[in-house]
Each structure stands twice: as structure tokens, then as C-alpha cells.
Amino acid sequence: MATTFGGAPVAINIKGLYAAYQRQPVLEDINLQFPAGKWTAIVGPNGAGKSTLFHVLTGSMKALRGSVQAFNEPIATHRKAGHIAYMAQREAIEWDFPVSVWETVMGGRYGHMRSDPLWRRLLPSRWYHSRHGEAVREALLAVDMLALAERPIGALSGGQKKRVLLARTLAQQANILLLDEPLAGVDPPSERLILGVLAREREAGRTVIMVTHDMPGARRHVDHVVLINRFIRGVGSPDEMLSDAKLAELAVSSIEQSANDVRVAESPSFMAAQG
Numbered sequence: 001m002a003t004t005f006g007g008a009p010v011a012i013n014i015k016g017l018y019a020a021y022q023r024q025p026v027l028e029d030i031n032l033q034f035p036a037g038k039w040t041a042i043v044g045p046n047g048a049g050k051s052t053l054f055h056v057l058t059g060s061m062k063a064l065r066g067s068v069q070a071f072n073e074p075i076a077t078h079r080k081a082g083h084i085a086y087m088a089q090r091e092a093i094e095w096d097f098p099v100s101v102w103e104t105v106m107g108g109r110y111g112h113m114r115s116d117p118l119w120r121r122l123l124p125s126r127w128y129h130s131r132h133g134e135a136v137r138e139a140l141l142a143v144d145m146l147a148l149a150e151r152p153i154g155a156l157s158g159g160q161k162k163r164v165l166l167a168r169t170l171a172q173q174a175n176i177l178l179l180d181e182p183l184a185g186v187d188p189p190s191e192r193l194i195l196g197v198l199a200r201e202r203e204a205g206r207t208v209i210m211v212t213h214d215m216p217g218a219r220r221h222v223d224h225v226v227l228i229n230r231f232i233r234g235v236g237s238p239d240e241m242l243s244d245a246k247l248a249e250l251a252v253s254s255i256e257q258s259a260n261d262v263r264v265a266e267s268p269s270f271m272a273a274q275g
């Protein structure tokens with residue numbers, strides 16, 4: 001098995017990846033490995049392509065070119081087996097929908113329920129649901145939301161909603177967690193709680209990959225950092241990648257990228273191609 005980063009096996013291996021929206025390139029020539037059992041932060045400016053990278057990993061967007069493997073197999077195999085859990089940045093959840101916290105987190109178990117063998121599904125409902133209920137209970141306990149399990153999701157604060165989304169991700173009991181800005185918009189106690197939960201997931205051997213703009217949190221907690229802005233701009237330790245000099249370089253890359261995009265968009269050949 002391929003190894004990287006201090007000898008850790010590779011959880012996700014991306015080779016020669018390109019992605020675009022309506023011919024506008026968003027990710028180019030991405031060659032990247034995420035070490036297994038480690039906590040990686042993906043850092044980049046707004047519009048850098050971080051969420052797009054997750055869309056490709058979760059299969060909701062098709063790359064123009066390139067390959068993605070998980071543990072040396074096509075990533076789709078692991079997606080289908082429920083090994084990859086994803087917490088979206090702007091979750092497609094109807095917060096006004098009359099469902100409880102418990103039911104929302106149970107949504108994280110649907111993949112397991114679909115793949116449960118027939119004999120298990122034929123068990124009396126109480127037994128059948130107890131395994132899934134236990135996973136939901138554990139996840140709610142981890143994010144300190146068990147006491148609010150019966151509350152309608154519309155009656156939660158922003159930080160509580162974020163914790164429920166995290167619980168839903170944890171309830172999947174996947175071995176790779178993809179988290180798009182799990183710390184955005186939460187207060188310091190919730191941030192500490194979420195960072196603690198993710199640290200425990202890593203200790204349990206899971207691969208944690210999060211997009212974040214929280215540099216102090218990333219410096220303190222993660223093992224590995226990827227800097228991205230359409231291209232990979234750096235890969236290495238938090239000390240090295242999150243230094244002021246490196247972050248300044250990333251910010252400059254963003255300004256240069258925008259200026260270049262304007263030049264391309266105004267060029268006669270691009271305008272002709274757009275029709």
C-alpha cells in the first residue's frame with residue numbers, strides 16, 4: 001500500500017484532477033494524498049475550489065479528468081459501502097421541516113439501513129432499530145445534544161444546528177470524514193467541543209479531512225495541511241504551511257488568480273467560446 005506522511009497509509013489518492021463549472025476551471029492538476037488516520041486541514045481563500053474538491057470526492061460532481069482512489073480502490077466502492085461521511089457547508093436541510101433532532105441524526109443511518117442484510121431487516125422492529133438507535137445516541141452524546149433529541153430542528157440555534165449536522169455525520173460511523181467548515185459560525189465553547197470530537201475520531205483511527213478558515217484551531221489540532229487555490233499551493237505540517245509567510249503567499253496567489261481570470265474572461269477567444 002502506498003505510504004505518505006511519516007509512513008501513514010494513504011486514505012485518498014487524487015491524481016491529475018481537473019474540475020470546472022461551465023468551462024470555467026476551478027481545480028487544475030490536483031495531485032494529492034490524504035494520510036489515513038490523520039487529521040488534515042484544507043485551507044484556501046473563498047472560491048479556491050475547496051467545496052468543489054469535496055463534491056468530486058462525494059461523487060456529486062464529475063471531474064473533467066483525473067482519478068480518485070480510496071485505500072487503493074476506486075473511491076466509488078468506498079462511497080457505496082458507506083465508508084465516507086460528508087458534512088456539507090450549507091446543508092440541504094429544510095430547517096423548518098417538522099422533524100426532531102433525533103430523526104435528523106437518524107438520517108445518517110439510512111445508508112446502513114439500505115445495506116443491512118435481509119435477515120437483519122426481518123428482525124422485530126425493536127431489535128432492528130436498536131443498533132441504529134445506539135449509533136444515533138452515541139453521536140448525540142458526543143456533540144452534547146442528547147438532551148435536545150426530541151426538539152424540532154427549527155427550534156435550534158445556529159451552533160446547535162451545526163452540532164446536529166456533525167452528529168449526523170458521526171452516526172454514519174464511516175472511516176473517512178469530510179467536513180466542510182465544521183467550525184464556521186459557532187461560538188468558542190462549541191468550537192472547543194467540535195475540535196474535541198474530531199480529535200477523538202482521529203484517535204479512533206478515522207481519517208478526518210476538514211475545510212477551515214480557523215487558523216488557530218488548525219495550528220493547534222491538525223496533523224497535516226493542504227493549501228489550495230485552484231492548484232495545490234502547498235502540503236505539509238501545520239507549522240510549515242500555516243506560517244505567516246506561507247499564508248501571505250497564498251493570499252497573493254488569490255489576487256494573481258483573480259487578475260488572471262479577468263484577463264481571460266475579457267480575451268476575444270474566451271468571449272467567442274462562450275458564444
Ligand SMILES: Nc1ncnc2c1ncn2[C@@H]1O[C@H](COP(=O)(O)OP(=O)(O)OP(=O)(O)O)[C@@H](O)[C@H]1O
Nearest residue numbers: 021022026044045046047048049050051052053089
Ligand atoms: N454550481 C456552480 N456553478 C458555477 N460556478 C460555481 C458553482 N459552484 C461553485 N462555483 C464557483 O467555483 C469556484 C469554487 O467554488 P467553491 O465553492 O469550491 O470554493 P470554496 O473554496 O469552497 O470557497 P468558500 O471558502 O467561499 O466556501 C468559485 O468561483 C465559485 O463561484
